[in-house]
Amino acid sequence: MDFDRRPLIAICFGWFMVIVDATIVNIALPKLGKEFGASVAGLQWVVDGYTVVFAGLLLSAGWLGDRMGGKRVFQSGLALFIVASAACGFAPSVGLLIAARVVQGLGAALLVPSSLALLQAGYDDRGARARAIGIWAMVGGFASGSGPLFGGILAYGLGWRWIFFVNVPVGIVGMLLAARWVHVGREGRGGERLDVSGQVTGMVALLAITVAMVEAGRSGWTGPVALTGFAVFVAAAVAFLLAESRVAAPMVPLSLFRSRELSAATAIGCLMNLGFYGQLFVLTLYFQQTRGDSALLTGLALLPQTGVIALGSWLGGRVTGRSGSRTPMIVGMAVGAAGFFALTIITRSVPYWALVVPMVATGFGISFTMPAATAAVVEGAPSERTGIASGTLNAARQVGGAIGIALLGSFVAGGSGGHSSGIRISMIIAGVTYALATAIALTIPRPAREAAQERETARAAR
Structure with a gap:
């Protein structure tokens, strides 16, 4: 055909x-x-x-x-x-x-x-x-x-x-x-009503946490706007969970998260975008404001990180098809974490070549993980819920990216990207998020075939 x-x-x-x-x-x-x-x-x-x-x-x-x-x-x-x-x-x-x-x-x-x-x-x-x-x-x-x-x-x-x-x-x-x-x-259909309460409370929670983190970089973490934002976020997040547990047709059915695989993949999707897009914002300021590079040179300087994404996605898809989603997520997040921690060597005068391998690791980490996270969500959801499960993963990733830019950007806001200490703190936080994602991936059950092979290997060793 x-x-x-x-x-x-x-x-x-x-x-x-x-x-x-x-x-x-x-x-x-x-x-x-x-x-x-x-x-x-x-x-x-x-x-x-x-x-x-x-x-x-x-x-x-x-x-x-x-x-x-x-x-x-x-x-x-x-x-x-x-x-x-x-x-x-x-x-x-x-x-x-x-x-x-x-x-x-x-x-x-x-x-x-x-x-x-x-x-x-x-x-x-x-x-x-x-x-x-x-x-x-x-x-x-x-x-x-x-x-x-x-x-x-x-x-x-x-x-x-x-x-x-x-x-x-x-x-x-x-x-x-x-x-x-x-x-x-299809031209459209009737059916379930829009979950207005879930939409409103979810949007308020996301906006509040973003405002709080952006303002924390401007006026401090204990400033009145930041504290108010965090309080509104907590209240809206609780209201969102209550709304989703009570409405007949929730925007995000909480029953989806009974699947350990789906829950883990959604959390990993949020964490990996939080770390990656947050550090991308910080690195852009670093290359242009700290090192004085032009926009073109900055785009070229970031190529080791961004250029590997297409290759990593292709490899991640192939490995996921052969071994399941657990192993690629563990490997991808662990490699990315190592890359972020290695980027803490950043200073104004550090030679560029010293940043190349860490940037490759971070770009490979997110791209190798993405196909596996998507597969885990699809496999962990009931067949009639794969669409909403996939949408939930994409939403979680975008939420993570928004929070990451606000959070990591807050540590360079005082110096307009020029303070190496703020950049290092940002890379540490990105590394910690990826390390946490690695730990979450370890909780995903092994595929039956892989578990059987491990038991057979253990018996042979005895």
């Missing part, structure tokens, strides 16, 4: 933009910070304004796609993303840039779950569908890893605003291709 690439190509235009925009803007932060006179806290919100909304609305956007139809929601999200990208490029102040990034996050939240739904509708053959989703995942890995390099090239050659302007023609082409090549699938 011939594999029709056209629906996949059309969908991947939008998918690539959404994922690359989570990392491409990092490279431009020092430039736009200088132009607008923005603090590190303001720069954190340029990134987190996008990520918080993306994470907070991801699951509800999936519900909307089921109700209104995947193609309609996909095209709406892509159109919103294009308009918001243009607004980002024309933004005259950091406040308006953050506002436009928030709208970008809304467009991304609409686009991502509907893109997967459209792939399922577009490929009736099971093998073709698996191939399409595999390519879709690889495009996401490439987008995430290439963001800093593309950002450096655009910011250096054309100016930071072109990081956003470039989305406009790419997005328009994506909309035209989707209109022509993507199957409509």
